[in-house]
Amino acid sequence: MFKLGNIQDSVQQTVAAIAAAIGVEVAIIDSDSKLIASSRGYIDAKVNNLEIYKPHKPFIEAVMKEKVIVCKSPGHFLYCKGCRLEGQCPETAEVLCAIEMDEKIIGVISMVALDEEQRYRLLGKIDTLLEFIHEMAQMLVSKIREKEFIDGMKQVNGLIETTLDSINDGIITFDDKGIITHANGVACRLLKIDNARLIGSHIDEIIVGKSILAFIRAGNTLLNQEYIFPGTVAIHCLISIKAIYNEQAISGAVLTLSDIHNIRTVVNEMTGMQGNATFEAIIGESELIIDVKQQALKMAQSDSNILIQGESGTGKEVFARAIHSASGRGKGSFVGINCAAIPEMLLESELYGYEQGAFTGARKGGKPGKFELAEGGTLFLDEIGDMPLHLQVKLLRVLQERCLERVGGTTTIHLNIRIIAATNQDLEAKVRAGEFRRDLFYRLNVIPIFIPPLRERKQDVTVLSKYFLLHYNQKLKKDIIGFLPGALEVMGSYSWPGNVRELENAVEYAVNIETDRYIKPASLPKRLFQQSNPKRTLRDKVRQFELGQIREALNNYGWGISGKTKAALELGISVPSLYRKLMAMDKGSFPGSEIDKRVRPYK
Numbered sequence: 001m002f003k004l005g006n007i008q009d010s011v012q013q014t015v016a017a018i019a020a021a022i023g024v025e026v027a028i029i030d031s032d033s034k035l036i037a038s039s040r041g042y043i044d045a046k047v048n049n050l051e052i053y054k055p056h057k058p059f060i061e062a063v064m065k066e067k068v069i070v071c072k073s074p075g076h077f078l079y080c081k082g083c084r085l086e087g088q089c090p091e092t093a094e095v096l097c098a099i100e101m102d103e104k105i106i107g108v109i110s111m112v113a114l115d116e117e118q119r120y121r122l123l124g125k126i127d128t129l130l131e132f133i134h135e136m137a138q139m140l141v142s143k144i145r146e147k148e149f150i151d152g153m154k155q156v157n158g159l160i161e162t163t164l165d166s167i168n169d170g171i172i173t174f175d176d177k178g179i180i181t182h183a184n185g186v187a188c189r190l191l192k193i194d195n196a197r198l199i200g201s202h203i204d205e206i207i208v209g210k211s212i213l214a215f216i217r218a219g220n221t222l223l224n225q226e227y228i229f230p231g232t233v234a235i236h237c238l239i240s241i242k243a244i245y246n247e248q249a250i251s252g253a254v255l256t257l258s259d260i261h262n263i264r265t266v267v268n269e270m271t272g273m274q275g276n277a278t279f280e281a282i283i284g285e286s287e288l289i290i291d292v293k294q295q296a297l298k299m300a301q302s303d304s305n306i307l308i309q310g311e312s313g314t315g316k317e318v319f320a321r322a323i324h325s326a327s328g329r330g331k332g333s334f335v336g337i338n339c340a341a342i343p344e345m346l347l348e349s350e351l352y353g354y355e356q357g358a359f360t361g362a363r364k365g366g367k368p369g370k371f372e373l374a375e376g377g378t379l380f381l382d383e384i385g386d387m388p389l390h391l392q393v394k395l396l397r398v399l400q401e402r403c404l405e406r407v408g409g410t411t412t413i414h415l416n417i418r419i420i421a422a423t424n425q426d427l428e429a430k431v432r433a434g435e436f437r438r439d440l441f442y443r444l445n446v447i448p449i450f451i452p453p454l455r456e457r458k459q460d461v462t463v464l465s466k467y468f469l470l471h472y473n474q475k476l477k478k479d480i481i482g483f484l485p486g487a488l489e490v491m492g493s494y495s496w497p498g499n500v501r502e503l504e505n506a507v508e509y510a511v512n513i514e515t516d517r518y519i520k521p522a523s524l525p526k527r528l529f530q531q532s533n534p535k536r537t538l539r540d541k542v543r544q545f546e547l548g549q550i551r552e553a554l555n556n557y558g559w560g561i562s563g564k565t566k567a568a569l570e571l572g573i574s575v576p577s578l579y580r581k582l583m584a585m586d587k588g589s590f591p592g593s594e595i596d597k598r599v600r601p602y603k
């Protein structure tokens with residue numbers, strides 16, 4: 001309950017006003033009989049060394065019940081019994097009125113006469129006096145209500161400010177003249193401006209060149225529009241603006257700023273981690289695949305660029321995803337782009353994004369490119385060998401400077417991304433042929449990873465087949481237990497030019513058509529039989545053996561230039577001769593390219 005002591009100053013002023021108006025001593029006591037304020041004469045008055053102002057509790061309690069008590073014989077009155085001053089009270093009269101608020105008595109106004117003149121003033125026109133005192137009591141009640149209202153407002157303000165400061169978005173409010181009236185901590189942090197400098201500035205100084213005020217006055221609202229605050233380091237936000245109405249007239253607006261990096265982080269955290277993106281999901285028991293997995297896992301922790309090479313369908317993207325998940329960027333997004341699947345004209349804007357009006361058909365408000373979308377995460381550039389030369393120059397700049405400008409834009413956007421590129425072509429050969437920039441190749445090839453074709457790790461065929469059988473059993477709601485030995489034999493002797501992707505498709509096909517509990521050879525795709533046990537000449541066999549030796553040496557020493565030099569030395573051939581054999585290998589042992597020329601765009 002509200003205490004009169006909370007408005008001590010107003011109570012003291014009321015006491016002074018009543019005392020001056022009537023010319024008697026006045027005191028105001030709360031419902032606990034505690035004296036809150038009184039006139040000087042009342043405090044000083046004593047009889048036999050006893051102060052008279054100390055309220056006699058039963059008297060106060062009686063007023064609380066009766067609301068008004070007029071005591072004409074103090075010291076001998078009904079409620080004086082037991083008072084310290086009983087029989088010796090120096091007062092000549094006393095009038096007490098209750099202060100009532102919401103049907104509750106919250107205190108008492110006591111008016112005391114100490115001589116005959118004051119007695120006359122008090123009792124002479126008692127009805128008029130009581131009316132006046134009632135008014136004064138009501139004034140106190142209004143004061144209490146005002147104080148309650150102000151306290152309530154302060155509480156609400158405090159609540160609003162705490163709420164505004166605890167949300168992740170920046171909030172700025174401005175009045176109908178565009179003057180900023182409030183900015184929460186996030187807004188100040190985002191814009192890197194002190195609160196004191198922000199308050200009182202014009203909104204057009206913050207959102208430059210948009211005339212926000214005119215926009216709002218025209219009855220518009222803005223929702224999640226991209227805006228880059230210019231500056232030495234551009235601040236990239238989504239902004240929303242909504243008008244505040246006061247009885248149909250616009251009295252100001254609220255501007256919300258969301259840091260685009262935060263939004264991306266949240267989106268990436270919700271969508272970035274995709275199933276099968278870990279090293280555990282890379283199936284294989286062969287020494288070759290185990291080695292590559294170990295090497296890739298080790299390299300995942302570094303932030304250097306990676307170039308993954310291997311035939312189509314060997315699992316380059318699966319590896320890229322696993323590296324991303326195992327890296328410090330695992331919670332960020334994995335954004336992929338297939339450089340061969342997107343028409344050259346569009347590839348640049350897909351990668352770099354564009355500003356509004358950059359070209360005919362450019363989306364209103366512009367669009368971020370894959371580089372920006374990968375912020376905080378990994379950008380996977382698949383089929384990098386197909387990137388046009390002019391974009392290779394641009395890519396090299398991004399890799400060196402870690403920043404870009406959107407197509408048609410002038411603002412520099414800083415990037416924090418890791419690049420993993422992949423190719424099924426011999427990039428070094430492309431470099432020699434002048435089709436791929438040497439400097440870009442070196443930039444990308446900081447960590448080279450080679451994924452061996454499936455035919456070189458036949459050991460993995462059975463384990464992968466069983467893995468895909470489980471997967472497609474679930475997907476196609478089938479209950480096939482396994483493969484008949486004959487079926488596994490066919491699969492084991494096939495050369496899998498399309499690698500793991502082809503094997504996966506073959507198992508999916510077999511699961512679809514198999515009606516028994518085990519997959520029979522007859523349920524496998526026909527082409528597996530056409531190619532199994534192909535007739536190989538002695539020359540083929542010698543070449544196959546040679547390539548196996550070269551690959552083993554390169555896996556040992558690395559596929560880079562120095563690795564190739566060491567491998568050539570170990571094998572006792574010249575470096576150009578090793579390159580020649582590799583080129584032959586490119587033609588002969590990357591046969592998946594005929595099957596998998598269809599390029600798969602990223603979603």
Ligand SMILES: Nc1ncnc2c1ncn2[C@@H]1O[C@H](COP(=O)(O)OP(=O)(O)OP(=O)(O)O)[C@@H](O)[C@H]1O
Pocket residue numbers: 281282283284310311312313314315316317318319382422423424500501504596
């Ligand atoms: N070791 C593996 N374990 C499980 N699944 C694999 C493995 N390797 C590849 N896959 C599966 O094979 C398919 C092809 O893999 P992926 O797309 O990664 O190959 P790629 O080398 O990137 O192909 P491309 O060069 O055509 O882009 C995918 O469905 C992938 O999940």
